[in-house]
Amino acid sequence: MTTTSANVDHRSGRTKRGLTKATIHGMLFLYTLVALVPIGLIVMNSFKTRKAIFDSPFTFPNSETFSLKGYETVWERANFVRYFFNSFTVTVVAVALVVLLGAAAAYALAEYRFTGNTFLTLFLAIGVMIPIRLGTVSILKLMVSLHLVNTLVALILVYTAMGIPLAVFILAQFFRQVPQDLKDAARIDGAGEYRVFSLSLPLVRPGLAAVAVFTMLPVWNDLWFPLILAPGESTKTVTLGVQVFLGQFVSDWQSVLAALTLAAIPILLLYIVFSKQMLSGITEGAIK
Numbered sequence: 349m350t351t352t353s354a355n356v357d358h359r360s361g362r363t364k365r366g367l368t369k370a371t372i373h374g375m376l377f378l379y380t381l382v383a384l385v386p387i388g389l390i391v392m393n394s395f396k397t398r399k400a401i402f403d404s405p406f407t408f409p410n411s412e413t414f415s416l417k418g419y420e421t422v423w424e425r426a427n428f429v430r431y432f433f434n435s436f437t438v439t440v441v442a443v444a445l446v447v448l449l450g451a452a453a454a455y456a457l458a459e460y461r462f463t464g465n466t467f468l469t470l471f472l473a474i475g476v477m478i479p480i481r482l483g484t485v486s487i488l489k490l491m492v493s494l495h496l497v498n499t500l501v502a503l504i505l506v507y508t509a510m511g512i513p514l515a516v517f518i519l520a521q522f523f524r525q526v527p528q529d530l531k532d533a534a535r536i537d538g539a540g541e542y543r544v545f546s547l548s549l550p551l552v553r554p555g556l557a558a559v560a561v562f563t564m565l566p567v568w569n570d571l572w573f574p575l576i577l578a579p580g581e582s583t584k585t586v587t588l589g590v591q592v593f594l595g596q597f598v599s600d601w602q603s604v605l606a607a608l609t610l611a612a613i614p615i616l617l618l619y620i621v622f623s624k625q626m627l628s629g630i631t632e633g634a635i636k
Contacts, residue, residue: 357400394418394605401601418602419610422593425603428610430582431589438585439567442507444464445562447556449508450515455545457516458523459531469520481504481572491577498580506573511563518562522555523548562621568615569598588612 379402379512392408393401399570400413408413487506488497496502526548532546549556574588584592588613594604 362610378417386554387616390605390612391618394602394609396602398602399604418464418600418604418606421600421603422606422610425596426589426593427581427584427601427606428586428589428607431584431586432614434500434578434583435568435585435587438503438507439564441504442511442562442567443563445504446511446515447560450512450518450559451549451552451556452545453512454516454519455523455548458520472516476517478511484572486577487573488576498578498583500578500583502577503573503583503585506577507563507567507570511559511567514562518559519552519555519632522552526551541583565615586614 389405393405395409395415396413397415397417397420400407400409400415404413409414441604453472457465491497491502496505530551531544531548534547539547569587570585571587571591574583574585575591579588590607593607
């Protein structure tokens with residue numbers, strides 16, 4: 349009798365776990381649809397004629413409805429090559445600086461005990477919690493005094509400052525998990541602190557990848573600081589260029605959808621490529 353009850357309870361527990369798992373996967377699937385369907389509709393309709401966009405927005409383009417007029421208009425009327433180059437330059441340089449400087453600061457906070465260590469950690473935590481946009485007026489005054497308005501350098505400096513607090517907060521946890529014996533052995537062999545730091549970097553690669561993705565997405569998608577610090581035609585980023593273009597061609601839906609597609613596809617591809625590393629970094633950090 350006891351064995352039978354135990355088997356029933358065991359099967360009941362498995363059934364409940366199965367239902368819970370199915371519910372979670374169902375909710376995630378629905379969320380995925382909500383997130384991806386609008387993007388799919390934008391991309392799909394960007395290859396249609398104006399009439400087909402309104403008559404059959406939920407069907408794929410065919411031989412009769414296929415059109416590249418929107419992309420032709422975007423190519424002729426907007427300097428998207430320049431916009432992409434500006435966004436690419438700002439994003440790559442800012443991410444590289446955030447990863448390098450954030451890793452160095454995180455290593456120092458995790459490895460050494462000194463007066464002010466706790467204060468610096470709390471100070472950086474405040475940088476994560478307080479939006480940098482609250483200091484826009486002061487940042488603009490600083491850039492004007494440094495003659496950096498309408499330069500990519502201004503954007504790179506702002507995005508680097510914006511990303512470092514979170515980078516230090518994440519990477520410090522990873523550096524604390526690097527085996528102390530490994531670092532001590534390197535020091536005994538005569539390695540300097542910079543060499544020990546470089547030996548520790550490969551061991552925190554998941555954290556570095558997570559920081560790179562978390563920095564890359566808001567930098568590429570940001571509209572606020574490019575509009576304020578670099579609105580010139582030669583320094584426009586993709587996001588700002590698309591907004592200006594949409595204001596000029598608000599009634600030309602083919603061009604509007606083409607511009608939105610050109611702005612969204614690169615960052616989606618980058619996210620798909622690096623999402624595995626980002627999830628690995630988050631998971632390992634949580635487990636540790």
